[in-house]
Amino acid sequence: MTGRRTVACVYVPAAALACWGLARTLWGGVAEPGNALAFGVLIAVGEVVRRHPAERAGPSPDHRPSTSRFAAPLLPGQREGAPLGAAGALAYALLGEAGGRPTGHGVPQTVAVVVAAGLVGLVPYVVRGGSPALDPLARRVLTVGFAATCFQPLYNTGTLRTWGATGPLCPLFLVGLLALTALCDAVLAAALARARTGWPYGPLLRDELRALPGIGSAICATGVVMALATAVAGLWALPVFCLPLLLTQFAFRRYANVRATYRQTIASLARATEIAGYTPHGHARRVAALSRAVGRELGLSAPDLDVLEYAALMHDIGQLSLVDPVPGGATAPLPPAEQRRIALLGGAVVRQTGVPSEVAVIVERQADPFREQPVTARIVRTVNAYDDLAARSAGPGAPLRALEGLRLATAQDHEPRVVEALSRVLARGGRAG
Amino acid sequence: MRELPVTARVYIGCAALAAALCAAPAPRLGAAAPWTGALALAALYGLCERLRRCPLADGLRRRAGGAGEESGTFPPGWATPVLLAGALLLPPPLAALTAVPGALLAPAAAPWPATRRLWHAAELALACWTAAQVFRALGPHPLSAPRFPLLLLPAVAASVAFCGVLAALDGGVLAVAERHPVGSAWRGLLTRSLGPHLVHGLAGLMMAVLWRSVYGPPAALLVLLPVYLSCWVFAQYHRERAAHQATIRALVQAVDIKDRYTRGHSERVGRASVMIARELGMAQSRLEVLRFAGILHDVGKLGVPTRLLRKDGPLTPEERRIIELHPEYGHEIVRGIGFLGEARAAILHHHERVDGRGYPYGLTGRQIPEFARVVAVADAFDAMTSTRSYRRARPVPAAVAELRRCAGAQFDPRMVRALAAALDRHGWRPDEVAAQEPDPALPVAGGHVPPARAPRPGAGQGGVR
Numbered sequence: 001m002t003g004r005r006t007v008a009c010v011y012v013p014a015a016a017l018a019c020w021g022l023a024r025t026l027w028g029g030v031a032e033p034g035n036a037l038a039f040g041v042l043i044a045v046g047e048v049v050r051r052h053p054a055e056r057a058g059p060s061p062d063h064r065p066s067t068s069r070f071a072a073p074l075l076p077g078q079r080e081g082a083p084l085g086a087a088g089a090l091a092y093a094l095l096g097e098a099g100g101r102p103t104g105h106g107v108p109q110t111v112a113v114v115v116a117a118g119l120v121g122l123v124p125y126v127v128r129g130g131s132p133a134l135d136p137l138a139r140r141v142l143t144v145g146f147a148a149t150c151f152q153p154l155y156n157t158g159t160l161r162t163w164g165a166t167g168p169l170c171p172l173f174l175v176g177l178l179a180l181t182a183l184c185d186a187v188l189a190a191a192l193a194r195a196r197t198g199w200p201y202g203p204l205l206r207d208e209l210r211a212l213p214g215i216g217s218a219i220c221a222t223g224v225v226m227a228l229a230t231a232v233a234g235l236w237a238l239p240v241f242c243l244p245l246l247l248t249q250f251a252f253r254r255y256a257n258v259r260a261t262y263r264q265t266i267a268s269l270a271r272a273t274e275i276a277g278y279t280p281h282g283h284a285r286r287v288a289a290l291s292r293a294v295g296r297e298l299g300l301s302a303p304d305l306d307v308l309e310y311a312a313l314m315h316d317i318g319q320l321s322l323v324d325p326v327p328g329g330a331t332a333p334l335p336p337a338e339q340r341r342i343a344l345l346g347g348a349v350v351r352q353t354g355v356p357s358e359v360a361v362i363v364e365r366q367a368d369p370f371r372e373q374p375v376t377a378r379i380v381r382t383v384n385a386y387d388d389l390a391a392r393s394a395g396p397g398a399p400l401r402a403l404e405g406l407r408l409a410t411a412q413d414h415e416p417r418v419v420e421a422l423s424r425v426l427a428r429g430g431r432a433g
Numbered sequence: 434m435r436e437l438p439v440t441a442r443v444y445i446g447c448a449a450l451a452a453a454l455c456a457a458p459a460p461r462l463g464a465a466a467p468w469t470g471a472l473a474l475a476a477l478y479g480l481c482e483r484l485r486r487c488p489l490a491d492g493l494r495r496r497a498g499g500a501g502e503e504s505g506t507f508p509p510g511w512a513t514p515v516l517l518a519g520a521l522l523l524p525p526p527l528a529a530l531t532a533v534p535g536a537l538l539a540p541a542a543a544p545w546p547a548t549r550r551l552w553h554a555a556e557l558a559l560a561c562w563t564a565a566q567v568f569r570a571l572g573p574h575p576l577s578a579p580r581f582p583l584l585l586l587p588a589v590a591a592s593v594a595f596c597g598v599l600a601a602l603d604g605g606v607l608a609v610a611e612r613h614p615v616g617s618a619w620r621g622l623l624t625r626s627l628g629p630h631l632v633h634g635l636a637g638l639m640m641a642v643l644w645r646s647v648y649g650p651p652a653a654l655l656v657l658l659p660v661y662l663s664c665w666v667f668a669q670y671h672r673e674r675a676a677h678q679a680t681i682r683a684l685v686q687a688v689d690i691k692d693r694y695t696r697g698h699s700e701r702v703g704r705a706s707v708m709i710a711r712e713l714g715m716a717q718s719r720l721e722v723l724r725f726a727g728i729l730h731d732v733g734k735l736g737v738p739t740r741l742l743r744k745d746g747p748l749t750p751e752e753r754r755i756i757e758l759h760p761e762y763g764h765e766i767v768r769g770i771g772f773l774g775e776a777r778a779a780i781l782h783h784h785e786r787v788d789g790r791g792y793p794y795g796l797t798g799r800q801i802p803e804f805a806r807v808v809a810v811a812d813a814f815d816a817m818t819s820t821r822s823y824r825r826a827r828p829v830p831a832a833v834a835e836l837r838r839c840a841g842a843q844f845d846p847r848m849v850r851a852l853a854a855a856l857d858r859h860g861w862r863p864d865e866v867a868a869q870e871p872d873p874a875l876p877v878a879g880g881h882v883p884p885a886r887a888p889r890p891g892a893g894q895g896g897v898r
Contacts, residue, residue, distance in 0.1 A: 166647070167647050167648060167649060168648060168649035168650070168651050168652075169651075170648055170652075171648055171651045171652040171655060172651060175655070214662070215662065217658055218658050218659045218661075218662035221655040221656075221658035221659055222658075222659045224652070224655055225639065225643070225652065225655050225656055225659070228643060228646070228648050228652045229639055229642065229643060231646075231648075232579070232642060232643065232646040232647075232648070233579045233581055233642055234581060236581030236582060237581075237639070237642075240581075240585070240635050240638065240639060241635070241636075241639050241656075243632060243635055244632050244635065244636055244659055244660055244663050245659055245663075247632060247663055248659065248662055248663040248666055251663065251666040251667050251670055252666055254670050255666055255669055255670040255673060258670060258673045258674050258677055259673055260771075261677060261770065261771060261772045262673060262676060262677040262680060264769050264770045264771055264772075265677060265680045265681060265684070265770055266680060267769055268684070268766050268767055268768075268769050268770050269680065269683060269684055269687065269766075271765070271766055271769070272684070272687060272732075272735040272736075272766050275733075275735060275736040275762050275765050275766055276735050276736050276737075276738075276762075277736070277738075317687070320687055320735065322739075324738075324739075324740070349683065349686070349687060352679065352682070352683045352686055353676075353679055353680045353683035355676065355680070
């Protein structure tokens with residue numbers, strides 16, 4: 001399997017680097033133990049307060065395991081779960097002097113401190129019974145090793161000085177170096193994500209790169225500032241500058257929590273139509289999961305996938321305003337004018353929920369011919385029709401018959417590209433149906 | 434457009450005059466003063482204030498997905514570390530001048546944008562001047578050779594002074610220009626802004642230290658990036674929270690699509706429930722959940738056929754049985770919302786009676802969850818005191834008397850006593866719910882909220898019993 005090979009390609013060099021760093025450090029002794037301890041504690045604290053991917057909540061607790069592979073994406077703050085740890089590790093890699101005195105820790109000790117602190121940071125999580133998240137640690141070791149290899153020899157041999165990268169130019173050099181490091185990290189992260197999930201590499205890398213200007217730039221800037229401030233003011237710079245970053249991490253966590261409950265609330269609102277008897281049980285959830293998978297197949301970006309999921313969850317909400325339920329909850333057999341009326345009513349409800357207006361637009365345009373719809377609305381429409389059709393014709397051949405029905409309607413109602421993406425998703429996973 | 438009150442003009446004029454007096458000694462500082470640094474910081478602050486959108490923030494906004502239109506803009510006040518760094522680096526008159534161009538260039542809201550700009554410039558100049566004076570008063574601290582634990586004290590004192598001056602001046606302008614009552618204009622201003630300003634103070638200190646170091650201003654600029662991200666995340670958190678509350682409100686309004694019987698009932702039940710709980714001394718976090726329990730108690734009506742909810746006239750036993758399913762439907766709808774916690778049980782059991790003749794499970798006494806007993810009393814109280822199409826509202830004392838009569842059979846006497854005591858103390862102002870409680874923590878009513886019309890066993894429609 002290519003996935004396993006990718007993981008091995010990341011883990012083996014990371015493990016080799018870690019072993020080399022630890023062995024060299026144990027052999028030669030620790031240079032400046034105070035610095036090593038301070039940065040080690042900082043990185044370990046950053047890792048302890050890391051947000052583990054397992055903690056993230058899906059739309060609702062009754063999310064069945066079969067759909068979990070279409071589950072929620074990572075938030076911008078979760079992409080790098082431990083910004084404080086990352087910034088601290090990069091700062092240690094870029095530390096040329098402390099309080100005006102040159103430092104003697106080279107690449108091996110940098111790697112050793114990062115590995116040791118990372119392992120310590122994993123302890124509380126393992127004690128609580130979780131399985132350790134080794135992917136971030138492997139990535140951290142490789143990226144920090146890269147940054148330290150680029151910086152420490154150049155600095156210690158005085159090559160940087162001969163290049164003129166001292167004084168005001170030094171921060172610029174460091175920023176450039178970390179930008180390069182961040183790019184490498186994005187490539188690694190996307191490769192690991194592809195190996196773990198099997199999603200296409202292109203959109204994953206694009207999502208990683210899009211996250212870079214946000215949290216990524218802040219981490220890099222913090223790493224540079226910490227390294228330079230420690231060089232000027234000694235180790236006191238660490239606590240002074242960690243406080244803002246720790247607060248940021250805390251805010252990210254609260255933000256992630258409120259987003260999780262927000263998703264739960266939307267999912268509950270979506271369930272209201274099922275409980276009211278307007279739509280079959282689990283319909284909204286199935287359409288949302290399958291729409292997300294199809295959107296991913298078509299290469300939509302992460303924010304578009306969120307919008308798509310919300311819209312899919314709420315696409316039937318307009319039916320609440322009907323005095324009597326539509327038979328089977330399927331609006332497809334109704335006359336187009338009636339379908340549009342229901343879609344508009346749904347859009348009006350969705351506008352009140354505070355979700356982005358794109359979501360309301362998707363719901364409103366449900367019943368339009370696909371050529372007039374945005375691509376997200378086409379996906380919801382097709383997946384919704386598929387779920388209705390598959391539910392109506394029970395039996396082993398139901399998905400195929402439903403797909404056949406959709407293919408016959410590609411002249412006006414359904415876009416051929418979306419139908420084909422849906423059939424590929426169904427052929428691969430099948431379980432979402 | 435409203436005319437700016439004369440007192441406000443005088444107040445702002447005085448502030449501007451004071452700021453000018455603070456900055457007046459600047460020309461006498463001579464060529465030895467750090468004019469270049471002041472100019473650079475002023476330009477930086479002006480740039481920060483002028484930039485309302487940047488590609489970086491747009492990228493973040495797209496990632497955030499769930500937020501509104503404005504989330505690409507900079508959070509207000511994020512550039513404060515620049516001013517605080519200026520206060521530490523520059524002599525007081527120059528520090529005061531640093532804030533002026535930025536404040537004058539920044540976009541200001543209507544009405545009176547020009548006056549607002551002048552006001553912001555004056556108050557920021559005064560705050561910077563005070564912070565710089567405080568920093569200098571606490572002894573000489575060479576920033577080029579920082580002695581660290583000692584340096585923290587004057588830096589923190591300077592940022593506290595900055596924040597204090599801003600809070601004091603802001604309270605004053607709220608009182609004279611926005612006509613807030615004098616007693617409450619200053620309430621919460623200092624406590625709310627102290628935390629962020631302390632963090633900004635530390636960032637400003639770091640900027641100042643790096644500015645004076647061999648690495649110079651480029652390193653100092655980098656400090657702004659994490660600060661910006663921190664402000665952005667906090668702003669994003671608040672937006673997301675508001676969106677979440679809008680969604681809760683939409684859940685209630687979805688009921689309204691089906692049943693337009695009464696308006697504001699859910700919010701009033703939430704409010705009465707909180708009154709009871711305060712009287713019982715419940716913790717603040719539980720109050721919040723209980724408010725949601727009150728607001729969402731009838732969400733299960735979504736599951737009842739619309740025809741039945743809108744039916745006028747007496748219900749058949751069959752129809753009544755269907756309507757009595759609504760607590761179970763409601764529980765089914767909200768059971769996936771983790772943060773509702775105890776509120777979910779309250780939604781399921783708010784029609785139980787302490788004598789065991791309620792529904793859906795016929796629980797008795799203490800078997801009924803505490804929140805459900807609270808919501809039951811609040812629900813019945815509001816049903817009696819509000820006007821329905823089939824009868825007029827009863828006065829509050831009559832409703833309380835009726836609740837007292839039913840205490841022990843239908844209601845928990847403790848909750849009834851608590852409600853009566855709370856009503857004696859605070860009174861009942863049902864109309865104020867939507868308009869006068871701008872508490873950010875509670876979903877303010879859209880005013881379209883459905884009734885508790887489900888008839889109880891053995892009672893006439895809409896009655897208490």
